[in-house]
Amino acid sequence: DGGITQSPKYLFRKEGQNVTLSCEQNLNHDAMYWYRQDPGQGLRLIYYSQIVNDFQKGDIAEGYSVSREKKESFPLTVTSAQKNPTAFYLCASTFDRGPGYTFGSGTRLTVV
Amino acid sequence: GQQVMQIPQYQHVQEGEDFTTYCNSSTTLSNIQWYKQRPGGHPVFLIQLVKSGEVKKQKRLTFQFGEAKKNSSLHITATQTTDVGTYFCAGLSSSNTGKLIFGQGTTLQVKP
Numbered sequence: 615d616g617g618i619t620q621s622p623k624y625l626f627r628k629e630g631q632n633v634t635l636s637c638e639q640n641l642n643h644d645a646m647y648w649y650r651q652d653p654g655q656g657l658r659l660i661y662y663s664q665i666v667n668d669f670q671k672g673d674i675a676e677g678y679s680v681s682r683e684k685k686e687s688f689p690l691t692v693t694s695a696q697k698n699p700t701a702f703y704l705c706a707s708t709f710d711r712g713p714g715y716t717f718g719s720g721t722r723l724t725v726v
Numbered sequence: 727g728q729q730v731m732q733i734p735q736y737q738h739v740q741e742g743e744d745f746t747t748y749c750n751s752s753t754t755l756s757n758i759q760w761y762k763q764r765p766g767g768h769p770v771f772l773i774q775l776v777k778s779g780e781v782k783k784q785k786r787l788t789f790q791f792g793e794a795k796k797n798s799s800l801h802i803t804a805t806q807t808t809d810v811g812t813y814f815c816a817g818l819s820s821s822n823t824g825k826l827i828f829g830q831g832t833t834l835q836v837k838p
Contacts, residue, residue, distance in 0.1 A: 647826075649828075654735075655830060655831075656732075656814060656828045656829055656830040656831050657769070657814070657816075657828040658828075659825060659826075659827075662825065672825065673727070704768060704769070706769075712757075712774065712818075713757070713759065713771075713774035714759060714771030714774060715759075715761075715769075715771060715816075715826065716771070717768040717769050717770070718768065719767070719768050720768050
């Protein structure tokens, strides 16, 4: 079955550490996205990529980095520069003409 | 920048009552999408509206897109406990930046 897989489901990070969240899709989707969700809030766009080897900053890109070396993969690194990284991170993908995003099941990141 | 506002933030209803959530954009949209996120889950695409004044139905759910393509609503008739979750609208700007902007969501609680 086609889908989008995020791993790990839960991640604990010590202050000062960089961590990488994985996102893989086998839907042959062109575009991929990373969103951050905080309790009681909507989804805020971190980074997005519409083609391989190209990506753009979203609304809250500071302290994050991404790569898009393969169409199927769009990993997100949360760097030590991100001061408040505890959140639920959602990866999504879609065809260039849509409709609708397919979301992964998310990664809950906690700073300990 | 473009903003999508959604109201109300929370709604508690008795099972069998109707429910409506409203979505307003600061700019004209090329389309609007609706998603449902169950507690502890990830957003799932429900529907996309593209045309001015469009109305679509999915069983007890009715979706509308305003004539000016700046607002939308989701109406649920005779709510059931399975309707519990957070409903998000998301607008794609007509300036074709490729970014979907999410509203803050409306969390629906249904009392049996």
